[in-house]
Amino acid sequence: MTLDRVQAGSAAELLDIDPCNGLRTRLMEMGLTPGTQLSVVRHAPLGDPIEIKVRGYRLSIRKQEAALIRCRPL
Amino acid sequence: MAPATEPDRRQLIVAVAGNPNSGKTTLFNALTGAHAKIGNYPGITVESRTAEAELPRAGRVTLVDVPGTYSLTARSPDEEVAINSLLGRKGLPRPDAVLVVLDAVALERSLFLLMQVMEFGLPVIAVVNMIDAARGEGIDLHFDALRKEFGIPVVGTVARRRQGLELLRETLDDVLTGARPVPSPDWLWEPCAELSADLDAFDAAIREEVRFSLPTPSARRAFALWLLMSVTPHSELEVRPRLREIALATRTRLEAAGRDLAREAVAARYAKIDLLAPRLITRNPPRSHQTERIDAVLTHPLWGTAVFVTIMGLIFQTLFSWSEPFMGLIENGVGGLAGALRGLLPAGFLRDLLVDGVIAGVGGVLVFLPQILFLFLFISILEGTGYLARAAFLIDRLMRRLGLHGQAFVPMLSGYACAIPAIMATRTIDNRRDRFLTIMAVPLISCSARLPVYTLVIALTFPSAQKIGFLSTGTLVLLGIYVLSSLLALLAVGLLGRTVFKGRLRPLLLELPAYRMPDPKTVLMVVWERSRAFLTTAGTVILVMTVLLWVLLTYPKPGAELPVGADTAAVQSEQLRHSYAGRIGGALEPVIEPLGFDWKIGIGLIGAFAAREVFVGTMGVVYGVGGEGDPADDTLREAMLRDRRPDGRSVWTPLTGVSLIVFFMIAMQCMSTLAVTRRETASWGWTLFMLSYLTVAAYLASLIVYQGGRALGFA
Ligand SMILES: Nc1nc2c(ncn2[C@@H]2O[C@H](COP(=O)(O)OP(=O)(O)OP(=O)(O)O)[C@@H](O)[C@H]2O)c(=O)[nH]1
Ligand SMILES: [Mg+2]
Numbered sequence: 001m002t003l004d005r006v007q008a009g010s011a012a013e014l015l016d017i018d019p020c021n022g023l024r025t026r027l028m029e030m031g032l033t034p035g036t037q038l039s040v041v042r043h044a045p046l047g048d049p050i051e052i053k054v055r056g057y058r059l060s061i062r063k064q065e066a067a068l069i070r071c072r073p074l
Numbered sequence: 075m076a077p078a079t080e081p082d083r084r085q086l087i088v089a090v091a092g093n094p095n096s097g098k099t100t101l102f103n104a105l106t107g108a109h110a111k112i113g114n115y116p117g118i119t120v121e122s123r124t125a126e127a128e129l130p131r132a133g134r135v136t137l138v139d140v141p142g143t144y145s146l147t148a149r150s151p152d153e154e155v156a157i158n159s160l161l162g163r164k165g166l167p168r169p170d171a172v173l174v175v176l177d178a179v180a181l182e183r184s185l186f187l188l189m190q191v192m193e194f195g196l197p198v199i200a201v202v203n204m205i206d207a208a209r210g211e212g213i214d215l216h217f218d219a220l221r222k223e224f225g226i227p228v229v230g231t232v233a234r235r236r237q238g239l240e241l242l243r244e245t246l247d248d249v250l251t252g253a254r255p256v257p258s259p260d261w262l263w264e265p266c267a268e269l270s271a272d273l274d275a276f277d278a279a280i281r282e283e284v285r286f287s288l289p290t291p292s293a294r295r296a297f298a299l300w301l302l303m304s305v306t307p308h309s310e311l312e313v314r315p316r317l318r319e320i321a322l323a324t325r326t327r328l329e330a331a332g333r334d335l336a337r338e339a340v341a342a343r344y345a346k347i348d349l350l351a352p353r354l355i356t357r358n359p360p361r362s363h364q365t366e367r368i369d370a371v372l373t374h375p376l377w378g379t380a381v382f383v384t385i386m387g388l389i390f391q392t393l394f395s396w397s398e399p400f401m402g403l404i405e406n407g408v409g410g411l412a413g414a415l416r417g418l419l420p421a422g423f424l425r426d427l428l429v430d431g432v433i434a435g436v437g438g439v440l441v442f443l444p445q446i447l448f449l450f451l452f453i454s455i456l457e458g459t460g461y462l463a464r465a466a467f468l469i470d471r472l473m474r475r476l477g478l479h480g481q482a483f484v485p486m487l488s489g490y491a492c493a494i495p496a497i498m499a500t501r502t503i504d505n506r507r508d509r510f511l512t513i514m515a516v517p518l519i520s521c522s523a524r525l526p527v528y529t530l531v532i533a534l535t536f537p538s539a540q541k542i543g544f545l546s547t548g549t550l551v552l553l554g555i556y557v558l559s560s561l562l563a564l565l566a567v568g569l570l571g572r573t574v575f576k577g578r579l580r581p582l583l584l585e586l587p588a589y590r591m592p593d594p595k596t597v598l599m600v601v602w603e604r605s606r607a608f609l610t611t612a613g614t615v616i617l618v619m620t621v622l623l624w625v626l627l628t629y630p631k632p633g634a635e636l637p638v639g640a641d642t643a644a645v646q647s648e649q650l651r652h653s654y655a656g657r658i659g660g661a662l663e664p665v666i667e668p669l670g671f672d673w674k675i676g677i678g679l680i681g682a683f684a685a686r687e688v689f690v691g692t693m694g695v696v697y698g699v700g701g702e703g704d705p706a707d708d709t710l711r712e713a714m715l716r717d718r719r720p721d722g723r724s725v726w727t728p729l730t731g732v733s734l735i736v737f738f739m740i741a742m743q744c745m746s747t748l749a750v751t752r753r754e755t756a757s758w759g760w761t762l763f764m765l766s767y768l769t770v771a772a773y774l775a776s777l778i779v780y781q782g783g784r785a786l787g788f789a
Contacts, residue, residue, distance in 0.1 A: 006559035022149060023304055023581055028340040029145035030583065031183045035348075045375035049582055056211070058365075058586040060467045062474070065581045071217040 004066035010072040011039040031055040086135045092175030094142030095587050097203040100138045100233040132250040146190045148304045169198045171249050178208035185347050192259035200228045204390035212358035219353045225257050261379040263346040269338045273298045365588045392448050393491030400444035408437030446608050454600040456463045458592025476569040479508040489519035493747045504578040518563040523686045535691035535731030559739045603605045619745045623684045626655040655680050670730040670778040729788045733780040741772035
């Protein structure tokens with residue numbers, strides 16, 4: 001399952017991120033490392049981007065990028 | 075550890091680094107007081123601010139506000155500024171100590187950056203800021219454990235309430251004077267055996283090429299790792315070609331061997347942080363749900379959209395009409411000053427230069443100040459509350475359709491008032507491609523300075539008596555102009571985004587900060603800084619250019635055969651025909667003839683290059699109806715309408731009008747915008763690109779309109 005499919009209000013555990021133009025490194029540097037727990041807070045009114053909560057902070061990320069983040073629902 | 079002393083350096087330097095939004099600037103201001111001064115380092119698009127603080131023993135020290143980053147790995151210009159400031163690369167001084175500001179609410183993420191800074195062996199003090207907010211979130215921090223595990227001084231602060239600052243100053247003083255021996259910071263994690271071997275080999279390979287001092291073997295390894303992570307085939311990072319080559323080769327080799335650098339270098343550091351975390355942090359249920367409650371409304375499909383539209387409408391309204399009275403005040407003030415000087419000084423070169431050149435030129439720029447003030451007041455308040463990030467979150471989907479980032483919305487909107495504040499506002503866009511793309515498209519949005527020109531031309535060529543429905547033709551044309559210019563700006567974004575700024579749209583990784591009351595002092599400082607930047611840069615360039623333009627429009631004075639002294643309209647217009655500008659206008663005629671413009675319009679276009687609205691005044695002079703052309707002034711209109719071409723056709727036909735309007739919609743005719751673009755892009759190349767692409771496009775568009783119109787049988 002990928003992060004863009006996680007429903008608003010649910011939590012998930014990050015498994016890995018597919019490499020894409022250095023984005024993987026960037027996300028990991030922001031604390032989205034394998035094994036991290038995160039939750040999807042909401043989707044923007046137009047459906048995209050989504051807001052996630054991870055390691056105590058809120059991050060907005062587009063679905064396109066969220067689709068690179070593989071995770072396991074909790 | 076004793077600070078490194080160089081013979082020519084008297085002041086110690088302290089860098090303030092940390093994650094974005096961790097409170098660095100607040101801390102920086104609190105430590106330095108009101109003496110903040112802006113340091114503009116050459117070649118850097120993002121300003122690093124420096125200011126001085128006074129410490130009891132170390133004396134005066136210089137603090138550097140480093141751009142906020144999540145990592146030292148440099149992929150964007152501001153990250154490059156950050157690492158350069160910390161390492162003393164590219165001519166920046168090497169700091170004697172680093173304050174790493176940690177966000178207590180997102181401590182793990184902050185610790186990642188702290189670890190990276192420590193690896194370079196710089197004397198570090200960890201400042202855990204926002205401990206008040208952390209308490210609200212139910213987070214308990216254990217400072218002693220933090221000190222012990224990291225081996226560095228740790229101070230807890232609430233920067234915006236100035237709590238913990240005394241202890242911080244003392245600690246900083248101790249570290250800088252060497253009163254307290256600070257163990258040299260070091261690596262807190264052990265790279266895996268393969269990475270370790272690679273780093274040693276890589277370090278050995280690049281040693282010859284590194285031109286700045288890296289004091290310890292750990293620091294050298296840290297630099298090796300930094301380079302390996304930062305240099306990618308597409309990076310714009312400024313490194314020596316040889317270094318880049320070695321780094322790329324190493325990277326390719328490692329990747330071919332199936333190695334995963336992100337996991338080995340990034341996830342490994344987080345693994346260490348996760349290991350330490352239980353000792354450093356205790357998480358209890360949060361006490362405050364303020365941000366969640368506010369977000370439930372502000373990002374709500376219905377209420378959120380309503381609030382968004384209201385706020386953006388308010389900004390637009392303020393810039394467009396509510397700043398008018400203030401602009402009028404400035405105009406009157408400048409006019410008064412000019413009048414007074416005219417009375418005081420004897421007639422002659424000096425008076426003309428001061429009154430018509432300097433005061434008129436600087437006054438023309440000063441007029442925009444209210445718009446700049448208002449826009450940045452809004453932006454910094456919205457930024458301070460945390461709403462700006464939500465605005466980007468709400469609108470990103472739409473903006474992305476157009477090929478832009480959600481953060482480009484406010485700058486684009488501001489462009490309807492004036493391109494100058496709009497271009498300055500692009501600083502809120504956090505990646506270079508989207509920022510430059512926005513800057514290049516902003517001048518296409520019809521700013522308020524074009525309004526007098528449109529009004530004049532419409533009044534001339536579309537009689538207001540004609541009505542379509544209940545709207546006059548003029549109103550409809552004006553409406554059409556605004557719609558069309560908005561579409562043109564979007565078209566430019568689309569075209570430039572697919573050609574010049576090729577590359578995928580950068581991902582949006584935007585932190586949504588907790589809602590807070592904006593800090594009045596910070597707000598005022600932002601407003602002050604932006605206004606100052608505007609006045610100094612745009613002011614100096616426009617001053618030079620308007621004086622030049624004034625010379626072109628005034629000299630050479632006609633010979634003695636003309637009645638001198640009589641300040642009549644006829645003399646003025648004769649004089650203008652004689653001037654360099656008049657001659658250039660004449661020389662320009664063959665070029666602009668195909669657009670339907672004659673030499674008089676040519677002079678107007680030259681004048682409009684200083685600022686578009688100058689066109690109206692210049693037309694007034696050209697048609698000899700006095701200096702202050704007023705679009706509503708019938709005499710000017712009549713004089714212009716009487717004008718005939720050599721072949722007897724009227725000059726101001728609707729077709730000429732449309733062609734001229736199209737030209738004004740597109741052409742880059744604003745010195746101040748160019749000056750600001752040069753400042754914000756730090757590049758003459760991009761500035762010239764903007765000037766040339768818009769000029770060429772304007773010419774072609776007008777050409778097509780005029781020639782197409784004639785072919786279709788319009789006059
Ligand atoms: N609750 C709380 N808020 C703080 C504290 N310090 C700063 N702030 C607020 O945090 C926000 C960000 O502060 P800044 O000083 O602009 O942060 P920064 O690190 O300079 O941010 P960037 O320049 O974007 O990297 C502002 O709204 C501050 O008023 C603090 O100790 N507690
Ligand atoms: Mg700041």
